[in-house]
Amino acid sequence: MVNITDKIKDKLARLRAQLLEPAPGAGSGGGSGFDVSKSGDARIALVGFPSVGKSTFLSKITKTKSEVAAYAFTTLTAIPGVLEYGGAEIQVLDLPGIIEGAAEGKGRGRQVISAAKTSDMIVMVLDATKRAEQRALLEGELEAVGIRLNRDPPNIYLKPKKAGGMKITFQAPPKILDEKMVFNILRDYKLLNCEVLVRDEYATVDDLIDVIMKDHRKYIKCLYVYNKIDSISVEFLDELAREPNTAVMSCELDLGIQDVVDRCWEELRLIRIYTKRKGVEPDFSEALIVRNGSTIENVCDQVHRTLKETFKYALVWGQSARHVPQRVGLGHVVADEDVVSIVAK
Ligand SMILES: Nc1nc2c(ncn2[C@@H]2O[C@H](COP(=O)(O)OP(=O)(O)OP(=O)(O)O)[C@@H](O)[C@H]2O)c(=O)[nH]1
Numbered sequence: 001m002v003n004i005t006d007k008i009k010d011k012l013a014r015l016r017a018q019l020l021e022p023a024p025g026a027g028s029g030g031g032s033g034f035d036v037s038k039s040g041d042a043r044i045a046l047v048g049f050p051s052v053g054k055s056t057f058l059s060k061i062t063k064t065k066s067e068v069a070a071y072a073f074t075t076l077t078a079i080p081g082v083l084e085y086g087g088a089e090i091q092v093l094d095l096p097g098i099i100e101g102a103a104e105g106k107g108r109g110r111q112v113i114s115a116a117k118t119s120d121m122i123v124m125v126l127d128a129t130k131r132a133e134q135r136a137l138l139e140g141e142l143e144a145v146g147i148r149l150n151r152d153p154p155n156i157y158l159k160p161k162k163a164g165g166m167k168i169t170f171q172a173p174p175k176i177l178d179e180k181m182v183f184n185i186l187r188d189y190k191l192l193n194c195e196v197l198v199r200d201e202y203a204t205v206d207d208l209i210d211v212i213m214k215d216h217r218k219y220i221k222c223l224y225v226y227n228k229i230d231s232i233s234v235e236f237l238d239e240l241a242r243e244p245n246t247a248v249m250s251c252e253l254d255l256g257i258q259d260v261v262d263r264c265w266e267e268l269r270l271i272r273i274y275t276k277r278k279g280v281e282p283d284f285s286e287a288l289i290v291r292n293g294s295t296i297e298n299v300c301d302q303v304h305r306t307l308k309e310t311f312k313y314a315l316v317w318g319q320s321a322r323h324v325p326q327r328v329g330l331g332h333v334v335a336d337e338d339v340v341s342i343v344a345k
């Protein structure tokens with residue numbers, strides 16, 4: 001006789017088996033991620049091998065409870081949670097574990113990586129008790145689908161043209177590329193008419209390809225987080241903590257969690273703007289959240305879609321102001337914790 005529990009177990013087993021198979025159309029196509037709409041001021045994706053503690057971490061930092069268990073592929077889909085920080089709401093996506101070969105569609109990996117590609121930041125959760133190669137392996141999987149971690153776009157200018165052939169210029173004598181190589185690559189990508197200016201003397205073939213394929217590349221901040229430090233030696237812990245862009249934690253012992261959250265906030269570089277009405281003290285209880293590099297125009301858009309139309313000037317107090325208050329236009333770039341007063345026509 002089959003009881004209900006067996007039926008559920010059977011269903012789960014089938015779902016898990018699916019996770020280990022390529023998704024329909026995976027391998028060649030893009031894979032579209034999971035159907036979770038973006039919300040809040042930014043999105044962080046939790047990426048890692050199975051059972052490193054991604055769901056445990058999500059449950060610690062948000063009110064969402066994502067299933068935690070000792071077996072691989074406990075999480076079967078993207079589970080969104082909301083992290084509240086400094087007046088901002090950050091969406092944190094708990095994702096199924098990915099395995100080697102994910103980029104080729106193994107284990108629904110493509111779907112997971114596509115979801116990661118939509119994020120503003122990746123938190124790569126690693127198991128401090130597991131082999132060191134896990135980090136490079138995961139990086140390789142993300143690289144393979146065009147994600148570039150903690151890197152800037154290559155310093156190469158490329159402009160496709162309608163006619164006129166190729167114009168290739170090097171700002172300084174190149175150390176790795178040469179004109180023939182650039183010519184051949186451009187030809188391979190059928191860019192027969194274009195202008196190229198290589199500004200970085202150390203630019204590589206891969207850099208040039210990244211620039212050619214720029215619509216398929218995404219430059220994302222990544223924080224490497226080693227979990228389960230309760231189970232390693234102090235010496236090894238010290239070694240891990242010294243790696244660049246790295247934090248260490250133990251979800252089990254509640255160690256280092258706040259540090260990871262603080263580091264995420266720093267890396268996201270979100271900006272809090274306090275608005276002020278004329279003759280009234282600024283309202284510090286509620287911040288407008290804009291992205292790093294935002295202008296007064298972006299601030300206006302955040303307040304109301306049509307505010308720009310009646311905009312006359314803005315007064316700014318804070319780090320971005322040369323003197324306080326500074327009278328500025330729509331193009332003024334704001335800084336974290338600026339106070340802004342918008343004056344309408
Ligand atoms: N020792 C130790 N175990 C932990 C820690 N954090 C989580 N775990 C355990 O690790 C196991 C896996 O945790 P999950 O949160 O399910 O891991 P996951 O990465 O979400 O796993 P998948 O969804 O299967 O990919 C569970 O048994 C947790 O209790 C930790 O800091 N230390």
Ligand SMILES: [K+]
Pocket residue numbers: 050051052068069070071072073074075
């Ligand atoms: K698990």
Ligand SMILES: [Mg+2]
Pocket residue numbers: 054055056066067068074075094095096097
């Ligand atoms: Mg999980």
